[in-house]
Amino acid sequence: MNFELWLNNKVEIVEKALKDNFTKNDNKQKIIYESMEYSLFAGGKRLRPVIMLGVNEIFSKNYKNVLPFACAMEMIHTYSLVHDDLPAMDDDDYRRGRLSNHKKFGEATAILAGDGLLNMAFEIMLRESLKIDIDKELLIKAMSIIADSSGTEGMIGGQVVDMFCEESINDISDLEYLQKHKTGAIIRSSAVVGGLLGGATDIELKAIEKFADNLGSAFQIQDDILDVEGNAEKLGKPIGSDEGNNKKTYVSMIGLEEAKKLQEKLTNEAIESLSIFGDKSIMLIEMCKYLVKREN
């Protein structure tokens, strides 16, 4: 199968699952659903769900079992963007080429919509776990991995470091700490849960972790590169914002050329980690190549 077809198919599956799992009501509090939908269906790449599905398919044909978890990852990712854009945080007026949530719905609604998306991620996983024909202990383990990755020792912790600890980012290992938490943690858990629920062995899960960690880092470096030499229209946001905000990035710390070399090295290591899966990982390998060539 052609990679582009494969990717489009995965994204379609995720879009449909998100629509199916996003439960809303036409009641007094309906504004919260409008606000949550606005950000959840804003043309995101669905990277984390696609990684989960892609890893899962190495082990299992029954992708429907992981869809609630894939949806949860996208909701967690989306809530983090809604809260990060708030005036008290990064104060961003635009996201994906349109008004950020608080600019459209006001700050209070944006705070509550973020809370609602994080909460709904767990609502969906727990509700669907009661129906899925997988050992319940394994399902709890999967949810536990996801919860840990989005918490204060994962994504939230990374956002704290990004917001308040700029002065503690002095070398590349500090930057890696930030990246590993802020964006890497939920990319890793997406991949691991895809494998775990597919029945991966411990050795296979170790390979998946390594794949996801390298891919996550390469992905972040690509973000930093695009902020310097990307196309504002394709990105849906102005370029040069990192430099304008004095943000420490891979590009600002090691320069554009070194950043590109590091990105290539990490991408190759991600691909290398998949070697134990042989032909079954062809699409994931294509995805690695695709993600570092992306323009948005």
Added chain:
Amino acid sequence: MNFELWLNNKVEIVEKALKDNFTKNDNKQKIIYESMEYSLFAGGKRLRPVIMLGVNEIFSKNYKNVLPFACAMEMIHTYSLVHDDLPAMDDDDYRRGRLSNHKKFGEATAILAGDGLLNMAFEIMLRESLKIDIDKELLIKAMSIIADSSGTEGMIGGQVVDMFCEESINDISDLEYLQKHKTGAIIRSSAVVGGLLGGATDIELKAIEKFADNLGSAFQIQDDILDVEGNAEKLGKPIGSDEGNNKKTYVSMIGLEEAKKLQEKLTNEAIESLSIFGDKSIMLIEMCKYLVKREN
């Protein structure tokens, strides 16, 4: 056993469990733990955990099994207060007699601390569920009930109505809708999960729901009454704030005397709901009486 002793014992158990389950690290993001601790250990009444333990004890002697869930409820309750106090929401500078979280740590940290507490609630429940010797499906069901109660059809939904739909609160049934969601939902789930994990039957769970719903309403009315005739020092906040904010309350809608009558009726119904448990519910009955006589 004397009720006061019973209550103090329960609160002590909860305090210890919260300290044990609140995992923190002395790392780059440690400010988030300070902020979360500041609000979590601010002298709250621990009402929801105590209700959960009190209901559980009707059915089981093994209260340790429910402690992770009791801690989760308190974290969910605390995060809702941290976010509700934010400038974009109720804009409260004080909470429980001291600076609100954002006044102490700044808005960005308060937003992230709230996120962190909600996330940690699920981290704890999921991690501990892997260790507890109770049927895993029942544990997932308990977490699912909690997640639903704190979401957009529960607590968050109630906060949305409270923030944006004042004009839609026209009669006592509208006010009940608000209360049932904003404060009632997680009081109910605390009670239900206490019963469920203790092994309560469906009929018993129905009685517990009725008890919790009536108690939750009576509790809310007491809050409204205290805002009119309470003691600012004991409350840790100024009185008259509801009237100052033009908030619709039971007192503003039906008057102080009628509110007191309704509160008494609901308290009696809460106590009546417990009758099927006979002597085993003595302490819960005492708690109902205590909660409507409270001064803070």
